[in-house]
Amino acid sequence: MSDSPTPQSPTPQSPTPLRCLLGAIVAAVLAYALYNMTSSIAISFATKPIDTDTTLIVQRISSAVRTLVLGMSAMGTGIFGLAALGLFALAIQLLFRKPDSSAN
Numbered sequence: 001m002s003d004s005p006t007p008q009s010p011t012p013q014s015p016t017p018l019r020c021l022l023g024a025i026v027a028a029v030l031a032y033a034l035y036n037m038t039s040s041i042a043i044s045f046a047t048k049p050i051d052t053d054t055t056l057i058v059q060r061i062s063s064a065v066r067t068l069v070l071g072m073s074a075m076g077t078g079i080f081g082l083a084a085l086g087l088f089a090l091a092i093q094l095l096f097r098k099p100d101s102s103a104n
Contacts, residue, residue, distance in 0.1 A: 024091065
C-alpha cells in the first residue's frame with residue numbers, strides 16, 4: 001500500500017458581506033462586458049445582412065448561427081447579471097442577520 005497522506009478537503013468558509021459584495025462587483029463587471037459585446041454583435045449582424053443570392057440552405061444555416069451566437073451572448077449577460085443581483089442581495093441579508101449564538 002501507499003504511504004502517501006490522504007488529501008483533506010478544505011474547510012468551507014462561511015460567506016461574509018464583503019466577499020459577497022466583491023463577488024457581486026466581479027459578476028456585474030462581467031455582465032456589463034457581455035452586454036457591450038452582445039450589443040456590438042447585434043449591430044454587426046444588423047449592418048451585414050445575409051446575401052439573398054445564396055441557396056436557401058445556406059441562408060437558413062447562417063440565420064441559425066447568428067441566432068445561436070446572439071442568444072448565447074445574451075444568456076451569459078443574463079446569468080452574470082442575475083448572479084450579481086443575488087450576491088448583492090445575499091450581502092444585504094448577511095448585514096442584517098443576527099449573529100448565531102450557537103457558534104460559540
